[in-house]
Amino acid sequence: MMKIKSQKYKIAETISIIAHRLKNPIAVIKGYLEALLEGDCGEINQTQKEYLGDALLNVKEMSKTLDSLIDASRIDAKEYKLNIQSVDMSKLADEIMQGFYIWAKAANCEISFKKDENIPLVMTDPVKIKQVMDNFIANAIKYNHGKGVVSVSLLFQPKNKEILFQCQDNGIGIAKEDYKKVFTKFYRSQEAIAIDSSGAGLSLFISKAIIELSGGKIWFTKNTGKNEGTIFSFSLPVSKI
Numbered sequence: 001m002m003k004i005k006s007q008k009y010k011i012a013e014t015i016s017i018i019a020h021r022l023k024n025p026i027a028v029i030k031g032y033l034e035a036l037l038e039g040d041c042g043e044i045n046q047t048q049k050e051y052l053g054d055a056l057l058n059v060k061e062m063s064k065t066l067d068s069l070i071d072a073s074r075i076d077a078k079e080y081k082l083n084i085q086s087v088d089m090s091k092l093a094d095e096i097m098q099g100f101y102i103w104a105k106a107a108n109c110e111i112s113f114k115k116d117e118n119i120p121l122v123m124t125d126p127v128k129i130k131q132v133m134d135n136f137i138a139n140a141i142k143y144n145h146g147k148g149v150v151s152v153s154l155l156f157q158p159k160n161k162e163i164l165f166q167c168q169d170n171g172i173g174i175a176k177e178d179y180k181k182v183f184t185k186f187y188r189s190q191e192a193i194a195i196d197s198s199g200a201g202l203s204l205f206i207s208k209a210i211i212e213l214s215g216g217k218i219w220f221t222k223n224t225g226k227n228e229g230t231i232f233s234f235s236l237p238v239s240k241i
Contacts, residue, residue, distance in 0.1 A: 019069040068202040075209045082125035090119040109148030116156045120238035124214040135203040136232045140169035162235045170229035183208040
């Protein structure tokens, strides 16, 4: 058992080292592409602008993947830390939703948001919890089925002294044989890969770590069949302060 744990730690450490070493050159490439697009090195034509724009989007995606790999390796090594503080989830959710209304419309997806009044504060990392909420909503929109419908809610459950965040969709669903894999590292269903092959399958694995390190719980409601959608949820205890 100790040998297995040691090997797992070495793998996580190796991934972290490689990812860190790739971050600097990628940041340099990103900087050059942005400078070219801004015209800092001379005027460029529309075709060149489109090519450079596509290259920049891919470099940004690579950078996000590297960040996720670093986070995942730290989770494996039990070195992943949160900046825990008192967070106003109601205000944070409002800010997050503003960024999704236009995207949802462009994706032929109807999106709604409801929340209880007077949501209590919670103790978590505001940057990381935003990442979890972003992941839930972005996935719901990305993998919507037909004319998508996404319902987001933030509720206060006084009996359990916790807040509940939920994101419901009518997307591609989750196959029964994949239920146990959903929050594992590198999990991606074949349906998800067919829609978007670029994902690394780390967002839900990292989300689970963020919620659990905040003292909360994360889960999904099992769908009864494919294309009937899924509800992803997390709960966090309210702040005692």
